[in-house]
Amino acid sequence: MRPVPLPASHAFTRRQLNRQRKRTQRRLHIAIVASLTAGSTVVAIVAGLAVDGADVQASAGGGVATASATPTPTPSDTITMQTTVEPAQPIVRSAVIVADGSPAGPVTGGTVVTVTGTDLAAVTAASFGDNAAQVVSATADAVTLQAPAAAGLATGPVTVSLFVSSGASVTVAGGTAADGTSNSAAATAAIARAIEPSAESAITVPAVTAATAAPTLTFTYVPDPKITAQIDYVLAHWQNYNSDVYGSISGNDCVNFTSQSLIARGWTMDAEWNFTAGTYSTAWASSTAFAAYLTAHPERATPLTSAQRAEVKVGDIVQFDWDNSGDKDHTGIVTRVESTATGVEIYYAGHTNNTDYRSVDESVELTGAGVTYWSVA
Numbered sequence: 001m002r003p004v005p006l007p008a009s010h011a012f013t014r015r016q017l018n019r020q021r022k023r024t025q026r027r028l029h030i031a032i033v034a035s036l037t038a039g040s041t042v043v044a045i046v047a048g049l050a051v052d053g054a055d056v057q058a059s060a061g062g063g064v065a066t067a068s069a070t071p072t073p074t075p076s077d078t079i080t081m082q083t084t085v086e087p088a089q090p091i092v093r094s095a096v097i098v099a100d101g102s103p104a105g106p107v108t109g110g111t112v113v114t115v116t117g118t119d120l121a122a123v124t125a126a127s128f129g130d131n132a133a134q135v136v137s138a139t140a141d142a143v144t145l146q147a148p149a150a151a152g153l154a155t156g157p158v159t160v161s162l163f164v165s166s167g168a169s170v171t172v173a174g175g176t177a178a179d180g181t182s183n184s185a186a187a188t189a190a191i192a193r194a195i196e197p198s199a200e201s202a203i204t205v206p207a208v209t210a211a212t213a214a215p216t217l218t219f220t221y222v223p224d225p226k227i228t229a230q231i232d233y234v235l236a237h238w239q240n241y242n243s244d245v246y247g248s249i250s251g252n253d254c255v256n257f258t259s260q261s262l263i264a265r266g267w268t269m270d271a272e273w274n275f276t277a278g279t280y281s282t283a284w285a286s287s288t289a290f291a292a293y294l295t296a297h298p299e300r301a302t303p304l305t306s307a308q309r310a311e312v313k314v315g316d317i318v319q320f321d322w323d324n325s326g327d328k329d330h331t332g333i334v335t336r337v338e339s340t341a342t343g344v345e346i347y348y349a350g351h352t353n354n355t356d357y358r359s360v361d362e363s364v365e366l367t368g369a370g371v372t373y374w375s376v377a
Helices: 008-030 183-195 225-237 254-265 287-296 306-311 360-367
Strands: 032-035 041-044 050-052 055-061 064-070 104-106 112-118 123-128 131-138 142-146 156-164 217-222 301-304 317-321 330-340 343-350 355-359 370-376
Touching: 112 156, 123 142, 225 254, 225 330, 254 287, 254 330, 254 343, 287 301, 287 317, 287 330, 287 370, 301 306, 306 343, 306 370, 317 360, 330 355, 343 360, 355 360, 360 370
Parallel strands: 032 064, 104 217
Antiparallel strands: 041 050, 055 064, 112 142, 123 131, 123 156, 131 142, 156 217, 301 370, 317 330, 317 370, 330 343, 343 355
16 A cells, blocks of 8 residues: 655655754854863864863754863973083095195105194094004194104005094095095086086986095105105115215125215215215214214114014114124115015115115024114104
8 A cells, every 4th residue: 555645734844854954963063162271272173073182072052062171281390301412523624735735745754734624623643544643733623734654655645534532533524536636526516517417418416436435535655855866876886886986895885885875865974974085984884883873863863673663664774783792783774664464574775795675584584683773864
């Protein structure tokens, strides 16, 4: 059976109720009056309210939803956070600077160089390769160093490193790139090419050594003209005596030859050490007297023991005491210094027992002699 149809008035009343219910639901979502106490933060208000820091309740009355919040209590104590200030870190921002503009100096050392940067007053030590350098001064923006002698008076570039009191090395933001240009300049050029590419090139950042490799400071050791002149003389006359100028002492010409090499190096004769009109002073011709002369003139040379052989350099003087009696029996000129896995090897040239590169250790092993050195200034 079909249901009995409702009267038209009943259908009209149902439609009105449905429309009224929908309007009430929309008002619940839209017309929400929030009464919040100061200090509460409303994160979102939707059909279900979410409030950060407060408990919120929503109630509908007469078609209107109201919200109330319970504020978070204000803390009565003040929390103090400790602030730690890290000390400024020194940074080098330049290449090694020498007075003449080139980061180079003689292998004998003594060249004064400067590097600049920020917060460099903390620098306490430095090295050129494996050799310690003297820190002449250190200020906030510059460090002045004195280059040591090159190991074995070897020529070529070495890395310059700076250190703080803890032993940590100082960061280098400048320095020298592989092509000889400053790293900062290479990096700047790379950025410029990336920002302002040529018309036919794509906008890409080029690979630059300075941007990928850690920058370093370098100093280049070059031959010392005085030592070069001395060794050139030694190698020219170790076998071909220069008798026309200096004569020769039969069977005992070693100190005469050594003295000649020092004249070639730039030394000048004085009242104690000289050769005049075929006459030799005692200090010029005797190994023992020559040692006494050097002892009295530390401005010309200073003694080194066998234990200090790592400090010996080309152009220095070596003396032997064949019978270990305390006097000096033979004198030679150091012509080569080599660092090996077993230690430092020293070679010398000399007269009487004519040689250009004889091993000191070999001479000691054969004779049992004592050996000392003189570091020539």
